[in-house]
Amino acid sequence: MSTATPPVHHGAHAASSQVEPEEVFDEDDRAMQIAAAQLREVTDRRLGKVTPEWVKALAQEQPRGHTD
Numbered sequence: 001m002s003t004a005t006p007p008v009h010h011g012a013h014a015a016s017s018q019v020e021p022e023e024v025f026d027e028d029d030r031a032m033q034i035a036a037a038q039l040r041e042v043t044d045r046r047l048g049k050v051t052p053e054w055v056k057a058l059a060q061e062q063p064r065g066h067t068d
Contacts, residue, residue, distance in 0.1 A: 031063035 037059035044051040 027064045030061075034058060034061050034063055 037055045040055050041051050041059050043049075
């Protein structure tokens with residue numbers, strides 16, 4: 001029985017800005033992804049970086065069961 005480990009990206013050219021979220025397991029996971037995307041937008045803005053469109057779209061979502 002072997003377990004595979006995902007590849008680790010190192011350095012400034014890691015593809016973290018190009019990786020979209022994988023499967024969502026429940027509403028809490030989705031809410032966490034949305035909150036992380038919102039934080040990413042703020043952080044990118046403060047650092048003068050460009051936020052990927054998929055992050056912007058995710059940040060605009062409303063978590064299920066959460067209304068304003």
